[in-house]
Amino acid sequence: MFAARTASGRRAPRSYLLTGLLRCGKCGSNLYSSARQLERRYVCLSGPDHRGCGGITVTAPPVEQLIAAAVLYRLDTPQMQDTLTGRRADDARHSELLEQLNRDQAKMDELASMWADDEISRPEWKAAREPLEHRIKSIDRQLSQITGTTALEGIVGHGAELRTRWEEMNLQRQAAIVSAVLDHAVIAPAVKKGGKFDPNRIVPAWNL
Numbered sequence: 001m002f003a004a005r006t007a008s009g010r011r012a013p014r015s016y017l018l019t020g021l022l023r024c025g026k027c028g029s030n031l032y033s034s035a036r037q038l039e040r041r042y043v044c045l046s047g048p049d050h051r052g053c054g055g056i057t058v059t060a061p062p063v064e065q066l067i068a069a070a071v072l073y074r075l076d077t078p079q080m081q082d083t084l085t086g087r088r089a090d091d092a093r094h095s096e097l098l099e100q101l102n103r104d105q106a107k108m109d110e111l112a113s114m115w116a117d118d119e120i121s122r123p124e125w126k127a128a129r130e131p132l133e134h135r136i137k138s139i140d141r142q143l144s145q146i147t148g149t150t151a152l153e154g155i156v157g158h159g160a161e162l163r164t165r166w167e168e169m170n171l172q173r174q175a176a177i178v179s180a181v182l183d184h185a186v187i188a189p190a191v192k193k194g195g196k197f198d199p200n201r202i203v204p205a206w207n208l
């Protein structure tokens with residue numbers, strides 16, 4: 001795998017839908033993908049390279065199917081439409097703030113050249129800068145708090161349609177859809193060993 005990565009200069013493609021999104025219900029560590037013979041699994045790893053407890057193992061396919069189904073269902077809920085509407089308003093606010101930021105930065109430059117050309121004194125320059133600096137700081141802070149619609153456009157309200165195409169989509173696309181909606185899911189220990197997968201073991205924490 002390392003040789004292949006070096007040769008192509010690209011990372012190896014992911015092969016598990018929920019890599020990085022599952023946590024151990026016993027110790028809270030990230031679960032790692034691991035295949036045993038032909039069975040794909042997510043496991044909590046203990047040992048020197050990993051901080052886990054080694055106490056959780058779950059078969060991958062049922063967890064992936066249940067989470068995908070829940071994500072696609074969630075995309076068509078009214079709450080998700082509201083979220084998208086809110087994010088679109090944020091997008092508009094985002095461009096307003098950027099314009100203001102550009103204007104303020106242009107003014108800072110103008111002040112500096114006025115001072116350089118002796119049109120204003122140093123105290124005048126300082127006094128004029130202060131409110132601008134304040135506003136620029138505040139705009140920066142506001143910009144960093146705005147989350148845009150990028151991850152949601154094209155998927156909110158399209159859950160049913162995406163469900164029919166789900167199997168044909170590549171893993172990157174599927175993973176992008178899941179992580180737009182799901183922050184992570186905790187996998188609880190099995191109540192009894194063996195038997196059918198118990199859906200109650202999955203405790204999702206939704207992004208939105």
Ligand SMILES: [Zn+2]
Pocket residue numbers: 024025026027028029044045052053054055056
């Ligand atoms: Zn663990």
